[in-house]
Amino acid sequence: MNTLKMKDWGLGLGKHVVIAEPCSVETEKQIDDLCNSFEREPQIGMFRGGIWKPRTRPGNFEGLGEEALPWLQKVKSRLHIPVCVEVANTSHVEAALKHDIDVLWIGARTTVNPFSVQEIADSLRGVDIPVMVKNPINPDLALWVGALERMYDVGINKLAAIHRGFADPYDKIYRNKPNWNLAMQLKLELPEIEIINDPSHISGKSEMVQAVSQRALNFGMDGLMIETHPNPAEAWSDARQQLNPEQLLTLLKEISFRERIDFENQIPENLKEMRDSIDHIDQKLIDLLSDRFHLIDKVGAYKKAHELSVYQGGRWKDVLESRVKLGTEKDMSEKFMKNLLIAIHDESIKRQEKQIANKDIEPLTII
Numbered sequence: 632m633n634t635l636k637m638k639d640w641g642l643g644l645g646k647h648v649v650i651a652e653p654c655s656v657e658t659e660k661q662i663d664d665l666c667n668s669f670e671r672e673p674q675i676g677m678f679r680g681g682i683w684k685p686r687t688r689p690g691n692f693e694g695l696g697e698e699a700l701p702w703l704q705k706v707k708s709r710l711h712i713p714v715c716v717e718v719a720n721t722s723h724v725e726a727a728l729k730h731d732i733d734v735l736w737i738g739a740r741t742t743v744n745p746f747s748v749q750e751i752a753d754s755l756r757g758v759d760i761p762v763m764v765k766n767p768i769n770p771d772l773a774l775w776v777g778a779l780e781r782m783y784d785v786g787i788n789k790l791a792a793i794h795r796g797f798a799d800p801y802d803k804i805y806r807n808k809p810n811w812n813l814a815m816q817l818k819l820e821l822p823e824i825e826i827i828n829d830p831s832h833i834s835g836k837s838e839m840v841q842a843v844s845q846r847a848l849n850f851g852m853d854g855l856m857i858e859t860h861p862n863p864a865e866a867w868s869d870a871r872q873q874l875n876p877e878q879l880l881t882l883l884k885e886i887s888f889r890e891r892i893d894f895e896n897q898i899p900e901n902l903k904e905m906r907d908s909i910d911h912i913d914q915k916l917i918d919l920l921s922d923r924f925h926l927i928d929k930v931g932a933y934k935k936a937h938e939l940s941v942y943q944g945g946r947w948k949d950v951l952e953s954r955v956k957l958g959t960e961k962d963m964s965e966k967f968m969k970n971l972l973i974a975i976h977d978e979s980i981k982r983q984e985k986q987i988a989n990k991d992i993e994p995l996t997i998i
């Protein structure tokens with residue numbers, strides 16, 4: 632994809648984009664209050680307002696709709712920053728374009744549905760407006776990439792992605808569990824697409840927003856979209872996860888937007904040396920793993936000849952416990968050691984099954 636980075640969207644966006652936003656636009660006064668707080672804050676690069684709010688069940692506040700759009704125009708003239716809204720259908724797009732909204736974004740509940748995404752894309756054919764695409768609710772990279780491709784195919788070349796986490800009913804910590812690996816995979820697949828992180832929807836509670844923001848920047852995310860309300864306790868939607876302007880400004884002061892190393896440019900000599908050593912160690916790790924798996928194949932052949940079962944619980948328990956102990960003594964976490972060993976063991980089982988059945992077996996664990 633030949634897309635433009637956010638700094639080249641012609642909207643005055645800097646290197647790290649910070650989008651401040653009330654979850655929902657509620658009153659003109661709420662927007663005025665936020666403008667007063669952010670008037671002299673150059674770090675706020677964009678303003679977002681929820682106008683149409685998808686709600687799981689009817690009866691909750693679903694956004695003010697078109698009547699709130701003129702208030703966002705006021706934000707543009709007061710703060711001189713672009714404004715963006717979520718669009719979920721073609722009438723939203725039409726209303727947003729009519730009111731000079733600068734950037735549109737596609738929400739997680741829309742990204743899951745290629746029909747909806749295609750309809751929105753078709754309504755944007757020939758329109759020069761940036762579009763940001765939130766990840767779908769489920770961790771399906773192809774859906775996320777697909778939605779970006781649908782936009783690109785109708786001629787939108789100002790594109791970004793938003794990582795807002797994924798629904799996980801078993802997770803007790805986050806509202807939407809982050810999947811940094813999936814976000815990294817998106818970067819590998821579409822290196823030109825920048826990713827904004829939405830720590831508010833990931834954490835679901837204001838006190839976690841800072842830690843998640845820092846984590847996102849550590850993972851190389853290109854910006855933050857943080858829900859902000861003059862008085863979060865009174866918010867008509869998502870009260871628990873919004874920061875007040877003062878909290879947002881403190882967060883922006885305290886987190887570190889680290890410099891990223893551009894691979895095209897020169898890598899500092901010290902870092903290069905360390906990376907060379909890492910390359911060397913990885914080569915040794917791979918050689919050792921390969922030796923281990925060749926032995927596993929021999930064990931598999933032995934088990935086939937002697938009609939023994941592939942999985943050996945007692946041996947596996949010993950291997951797991953002793954290696955986790957060795958690893959933790961060398962400063963590696965128990966969780967990491969377990970994950971690593973489980974991945975190796977799954978592969979061992981798979982290789983032995985393949986030998987016995989003489990055909991490929993689906994991997995047991997996806998990592």
Ligand SMILES: C=C(O[C@@H]1C=C(C(=O)O)C=C[C@H]1O)C(=O)O
Pocket residue numbers: 927930941942943944946947950975976979980
């Ligand atoms: C290699 C074996 O087969 C399996 C794989 C193991 C491993 O990868 O270390 C351990 C126990 C078995 O479940 C074995 O039985 O020794």
